[in-house]
Amino acid sequence: MTSSRRLNHQRRDLLGLMGGLATASCLPAPLFAAGADRAKLGLLIPPANGTLPGEAGGMYNDTMEYLIESLGLEAMTPDGYDAVLDRIAPKAELLAQRGAQGILLMGTSLSFYKGQAFNVQLTESLVRATGLPCMTMSTAVIEGLRAVNGSRLVAATAYNDEVNRRLGSFLTEHGFEVDVIQGLDIEALTDLNSVTPQQLIGFCSDVADKSADADAMLISCGGLPTLEILAPVESRTGIPAVTSTPHALWAGAQMLGVDSRIPDHGQLLSI
Numbered sequence: 219m220t221s222s223r224r225l226n227h228q229r230r231d232l233l234g235l236m237g238g239l240a241t242a243s244c245l246p247a248p249l250f251a252a253g254a255d256r257a258k259l260g261l262l263i264p265p266a267n268g269t270l271p272g273e274a275g276g277m278y279n280d281t282m283e284y285l286i287e288s289l290g291l292e293a294m295t296p297d298g299y300d301a302v303l304d305r306i307a308p309k310a311e312l313l314a315q316r317g318a319q320g321i322l323l324m325g326t327s328l329s330f331y332k333g334q335a336f337n338v339q340l341t342e343s344l345v346r347a348t349g350l351p352c353m354t355m356s357t358a359v360i361e362g363l364r365a366v367n368g369s370r371l372v373a374a375t376a377y378n379d380e381v382n383r384r385l386g387s388f389l390t391e392h393g394f395e396v397d398v399i400q401g402l403d404i405e406a407l408t409d410l411n412s413v414t415p416q417q418l419i420g421f422c423s424d425v426a427d428k429s430a431d432a433d434a435m436l437i438s439c440g441g442l443p444t445l446e447i448l449a450p451v452e453s454r455t456g457i458p459a460v461t462s463t464p465h466a467l468w469a470g471a472q473m474l475g476v477d478s479r480i481p482d483h484g485q486l487l488s489i
Contacts, residue, residue: 261285262306271441306344322469324466328355334392362460374400398425402421448484
């Protein structure tokens with residue numbers, strides 16, 4: 219099955235789970251042709267500073283405009299995630315009022331930390347609040363892993379052991395085998411800024427070396443700078459890599475009918 223057909227099947231499955239919600243609100247919008255107004259993608263950003271992720275500056279700027287609202291997340295822990303849940307739907311409504319044509323909930327761990335049923339509930343709440351196509355970052359990386367035919371995974375993350383345990387359960391729920399999950403043990407979002415691309419390339423390579431059988435890698439955390447490391451990591455490890463922010467924006471572009479291909483930045487962005 220081709221990646222585009224696989225993505226369509228997955229979205230139909232999600233619609234079935236969302237029982238009764240307006241089908242049209244979850245389907246991709248018409249393709250935005252060159253020269254037309256840019257599609258407007260609303261981003262729910264976890265950190266309190268509410269700035270656009272640096273990687274977004276190099277992705278789809280000719281075809282997409284990013285609108286952002288901050289959730290004020292302070293710590294990448296279950297308690298930290300719990301503290302911002304009530305802000306998600308109201309902030310999504312604000313994005314819709316500002317003209318967003320689709321909503322993407324950033325922050326992988328914010329949507330996977332209570333499992334797949336909770337991830338679906340989050341998506342449902344966003345659709346109900348906005349009437350727009352909506353997706354979480356966790357759904358985006360699952361779509362990405364399937365698009366590169368991943369089945370046996372290694373995961374390099376920013377998280378502590380407890381959040382990694384929950385990620386492993388989430389991936390297993392989706393039918394993946396997980397050989398290795400290793401994190402940088404970061405909880406404060408501000409500490410993510412100290413991770414350099416070269417450090418991240420080395421860390422990902424070390425994690426991949428712990429499995430002889432993995433066929434894909436997940437690099438998880440929307441705060442890690444991963445767009446420019448995709449090709450080097452894949453070259454070192456010999457397996458495709460799916461990462462949080464680049465591939466969430468990839469999925470957001472597809473959700474709005476925008477051409478999602480960015481050559482020379484890893485396997486998935488070239489599809």
